[in-house]
Amino acid sequence: MVKLATFRGGVHPPEFKDATKDKKIEPVALPSKVVLPLQQHIGAPLELAVASGDAVKVGTLVARATGFVSIPLHSPVSGTVKSVGEALHPSGVSMQAVVIESDGQDEWEPGLLTRRDPESLGVDEIKKIIRDAGIVGLGGAAFPTHVKLSPPADRKIDVFILNGAECEPYLTTDYRQMLERSADLVAGVGIIARVLGCAKVYLAVESNKPEALAAVAGQAKGREGWQVVTLQTKYPQGGEKQLIEAIAGRQVPSGKLPMDVGCVVQNVSTVLSVFDAVTTGRPLIEKVVTVTGGAALNPGNYSVRVGMLISELLEKTGGVAENLGKAVMGGPMMGVALPNLEVPVLKGTNGLLLIPEPVPESLHRACIRCGGCVDACPIHLLPCDLALLAENERWDRCRELNVKDCIECGSCSFTCPAGRNLVQLIRYGKFTVMSQDRAAKK
Amino acid sequence: MSEFLKVSSSPHFYTGESVPSIMKGVLISLAPATLGAVYFFGWHAAMLIVLSIGSAVAAEALCQRLRKVPRSIDDYSAVVTGLLLAFNLPANAPWWLAVLGGVFAIVVAKEVFGGIGFNVWNPALAARAFLLASFPTIMISSPDYPVPRGGTLSGLTLDGVTQATPLQLIKNTVAPILQNPSAFSPREVQNAHAVLAQTGQWEFYRNLLLGNMGGVLGETSAILLLIGAVYLFVRKYIDWRVPLGYIGTVALAAWVFAGPEGYFTGNPLLHVLSGGLILGAFFMATDMVTSPVTRKGKWVFAVGCGLLTVLIRVKGGYPEGVSYAILLMNTATPLIDAYTRPRVYGAEAAGGK
Ligand code: SF4
Ligand code: SF4
Numbered sequence: 001m002v003k004l005a006t007f008r009g010g011v012h013p014p015e016f017k018d019a020t021k022d023k024k025i026e027p028v029a030l031p032s033k034v035v036l037p038l039q040q041h042i043g044a045p046l047e048l049a050v051a052s053g054d055a056v057k058v059g060t061l062v063a064r065a066t067g068f069v070s071i072p073l074h075s076p077v078s079g080t081v082k083s084v085g086e087a088l089h090p091s092g093v094s095m096q097a098v099v100i101e102s103d104g105q106d107e108w109e110p111g112l113l114t115r116r117d118p119e120s121l122g123v124d125e126i127k128k129i130i131r132d133a134g135i136v137g138l139g140g141a142a143f144p145t146h147v148k149l150s151p152p153a154d155r156k157i158d159v160f161i162l163n164g165a166e167c168e169p170y171l172t173t174d175y176r177q178m179l180e181r182s183a184d185l186v187a188g189v190g191i192i193a194r195v196l197g198c199a200k201v202y203l204a205v206e207s208n209k210p211e212a213l214a215a216v217a218g219q220a221k222g223r224e225g226w227q228v229v230t231l232q233t234k235y236p237q238g239g240e241k242q243l244i245e246a247i248a249g250r251q252v253p254s255g256k257l258p259m260d261v262g263c264v265v266q267n268v269s270t271v272l273s274v275f276d277a278v279t280t281g282r283p284l285i286e287k288v289v290t291v292t293g294g295a296a297l298n299p300g301n302y303s304v305r306v307g308m309l310i311s312e313l314l315e316k317t318g319g320v321a322e323n324l325g326k327a328v329m330g331g332p333m334m335g336v337a338l339p340n341l342e343v344p345v346l347k348g349t350n351g352l353l354l355i356p357e358p359v360p361e362s363l364h365r366a367c368i369r370c371g372g373c374v375d376a377c378p379i380h381l382l383p384c385d386l387a388l389l390a391e392n393e394r395w396d397r398c399r400e401l402n403v404k405d406c407i408e409c410g411s412c413s414f415t416c417p418a419g420r421n422l423v424q425l426i427r428y429g430k431f432t433v434m435s436q437d438r439a440a441k442k
Numbered sequence: 443m444s445e446f447l448k449v450s451s452s453p454h455f456y457t458g459e460s461v462p463s464i465m466k467g468v469l470i471s472l473a474p475a476t477l478g479a480v481y482f483f484g485w486h487a488a489m490l491i492v493l494s495i496g497s498a499v500a501a502e503a504l505c506q507r508l509r510k511v512p513r514s515i516d517d518y519s520a521v522v523t524g525l526l527l528a529f530n531l532p533a534n535a536p537w538w539l540a541v542l543g544g545v546f547a548i549v550v551a552k553e554v555f556g557g558i559g560f561n562v563w564n565p566a567l568a569a570r571a572f573l574l575a576s577f578p579t580i581m582i583s584s585p586d587y588p589v590p591r592g593g594t595l596s597g598l599t600l601d602g603v604t605q606a607t608p609l610q611l612i613k614n615t616v617a618p619i620l621q622n623p624s625a626f627s628p629r630e631v632q633n634a635h636a637v638l639a640q641t642g643q644w645e646f647y648r649n650l651l652l653g654n655m656g657g658v659l660g661e662t663s664a665i666l667l668l669i670g671a672v673y674l675f676v677r678k679y680i681d682w683r684v685p686l687g688y689i690g691t692v693a694l695a696a697w698v699f700a701g702p703e704g705y706f707t708g709n710p711l712l713h714v715l716s717g718g719l720i721l722g723a724f725f726m727a728t729d730m731v732t733s734p735v736t737r738k739g740k741w742v743f744a745v746g747c748g749l750l751t752v753l754i755r756v757k758g759g760y761p762e763g764v765s766y767a768i769l770l771m772n773t774a775t776p777l778i779d780a781y782t783r784p785r786v787y788g789a790e791a792a793g794g795k
Contacts, residue, residue, distance in 0.1 A: 013455070092449065169455075241787070253788030327447055332454040340447055359448050360455050365514065366559035368461055371681070371735035380784035384735060402786055410453035417459045418559075424451035 005246040006232035009378035023300040034307025035344040037097040043069035059109035076285035076305040077102040090343040133277035139267035142348040151259040163267040164205040165238030168331025171351040173288040174268035178212035186219035188275030208233040236409040295321040295354035311341040325357035333410040363419035373412035383412035390429030398429040465518035471670035478666040479659040483533035495524030497544030505553035526566035529660020543569040613761040620702040650715040661718045671724040680728040683740040688723040691748020722764035732772040739782035
């Protein structure tokens with residue numbers, strides 16, 4: 001047997017992808033209204049570009065980027081700005097958002113859509129297009145993509161990795177897109193590789209998706225310096241650090257970024273957004289979302305306008321069972337539990353997991369020191385000790401044990417037979433230590 | 443409906459393993475040896491097992507009520523402790539010894555430290571050490587040490603000497619003769635050599651494997667214990683590093699240091715199969731709470747247990763050594779954990795630490 005690329009640590013959760021993996025991506029009917037929280041990315045806050053009562057078209061600028069690590073926000077529908085104010089964000093907090101009522105016309109901002117040949121564009125032009133299109137990393141972190149593609153002059157990037165791992169259970173959006181849009185995807189990778197000027201390109205897909213592997217490999221044939229890599233099916237194989245370790249054999253040191261070891265990773269949805277923006281001028285206003293889980297009445301992969309409320313999305317795609325207990329935005333390992341269904345799809349949303357009652361709950365018994373979490377942690381931390389230290393507010397010890405390196409992958413909690421809320425406690429420790437460190441710097 | 447959604451931290455699903463499921467797994471794995479103990483030693487053995495488990499569980503319930511903490515008897519860990527303690531009793535132990543041991547294991551070795559997860563020593567072994575120190579005549583050198591059904595007491599025959607286990611016989615009777623033959627009569631020297639010759643025969647090892655020999659309840663039959671151990675491996679309830687490192691170290695160290703005629707003449711198989719090593723290596727040293735959490739730490743722990751076991755057997759006052767070796771390494775576990783912390787992720791690339 002061929003040895004598959006992988007990292008040390010991790011877990012093997014059940015996949016549960018069968019419910020949606022053979023469902024073609026279906027466009028969802030236009031939303032009646034959209035809610036656009038201004039903070040949909042990591043970085044500087046945006047500056048409003050519209051006011052209540054303004055008429056907007058699809059692609060009209062709603063909020064401007066401020067600073068380099070920031071991206072603009074566009075209207076996903078044509079219609080009227082109904083209000084600008086506080087609205088519930090999927091994380092459960094209220095924040096500033098623009099509400100737009102759709103007129104159902106789906107009329108585009110004139111002059112925005114233009115066919116372009118990427119070959120005719122310069123590298124800086126492409127980066128500007130990516131930024132202006134409001135593209136963020138769609139694998140979860142929502143970090144502005146153009147920033148990742150603009151390493152400082154002293155960082156030579158020699159490796160680009162297409163992240164087709166999709167290691168979160170249940171989710172199938174990347175898988176479907178690899179199958180349905182393999183040519184665009186590979187062309188998008190070509191654009192990014194040119195922007196980065198890197199020699200080695202890896203297209204990485206987990207071994208449980210042979211069809212996607214074949215589709216991508218078929219398109220990539222004949223490209224010099226490109227390699228299709230089969231990854232071991234394991235969680236969190238699609239984590240940036242884990243992918244880089246698996247493929248390039250490099251470890252991103254504590255507190256450093258992938259670019260510090262010469263690597264850039266982008267996931268499938270992000271690359272396709274780049275391709276769309278560069279070749280057609282289309283900003284990021286639409287997302288592919290897997291709707292799944294035991295309480296989803298019509299599981300599938302749907303192409304959804306950003307800002308559509310989850311309640312309307314479910315109404316238009318077949319609905320949700322009466323016994324819904326928990327709704328998770330994202331996958332079961334890292335997703336965020338929603339306060340209710342009146343929250344919008346975000347740029348970074350890739351799945352909606354509807355869990356029926358009875359919802360599995362953690363028991364939070366005493367740690368029996370089985371070491372399961374230690375073996376599972378892909379960052380080689382001691383989750384059992386960190387959680388205990390955070391519980392006792394021993395922040396200095398948390399810092400010494402590198403609590404800040406935790407990627408919140410959830411592997412530790414998933415494994416723990418005592419059902420301890422490890423990630424929750426460690427995240428608490430991480431945020432406390434980080435804010436202490438920030439305060440100390442000032 | 444939508445106002446009542448549950449919100450909690452990720453992840454949103456789990457392996458399905460739990461402390462009770464692990465403990466139940468350990469109980470299942472001990473079932474063959476438990477049945478074996480009753481078969482070899484009769485109903486008295488069954489009574490000791492029941493009393494030991496019952497007193498452990500009752501003690502835990504009582505302690506938790508007094509400490510006013512949520513009761514966790516439903517995790518089966520006290521049942522495991524009680525059973526393992528019974529495995530360490532001789533079959534003719536009086537009923538109160540089982541009760542005393544069960545209560546000591548839970549109250550002194552577990553609840554005083556804060557209950558499951560916080561104890562330093564394996565409770566069953568701590569209780570055995572306590573009983574051994576307090577009632578040595580009952581625990582080891584009783585003249586009417588019970589003979590298992592169909593077996594000889596020590597598995598070896600030697601005229602006019604009663605010793606309960608093969609290790610005791612060799613350590614207390616045979617080794618002194620061989621080391622200083624001139625002080626003994628020719629007949630005694632001849633006898634000692636005869637015993638040694640028996641340890642070179644298949645017959646002897648078959649008895650060790652099947653359980654036709656003296657010993658405490660749970661350690662007589664290596665085969666029955668190994669069947670349970672296989673189950674634990676299949677269910678991934680124990681880490682193979684501990685038993686492998688432990689038994690491997692004992693075998694190697696016994697070969698090098700435990701020979702009656704000098705270095706590299708020891709009998710590894712004798713040391714591995716007799717005494718409580720199989721029981722200890724698979725079921726006691728692997729106790730999660732009292733062994734290190736890191737893989738490296740598990741190796742250190744296992745090798746330490748092995749070296750100490752042989753040291754005690756060869757140089758110490760007891761022919762056995764497994765329980766004290768494990769208890770000593772239990773004590774060292776926090777230290778081992780501190781020194782075998784995994785390397786900081788990416789430390790190599792950063793060129794430091
Ligand atoms: S400690 Fe952090 S990085 Fe390690 S397994 Fe837990 S969540 Fe993942
Ligand atoms: S997995 Fe849970 S019980 Fe096991 S060591 Fe980690 S925190 Fe403790």
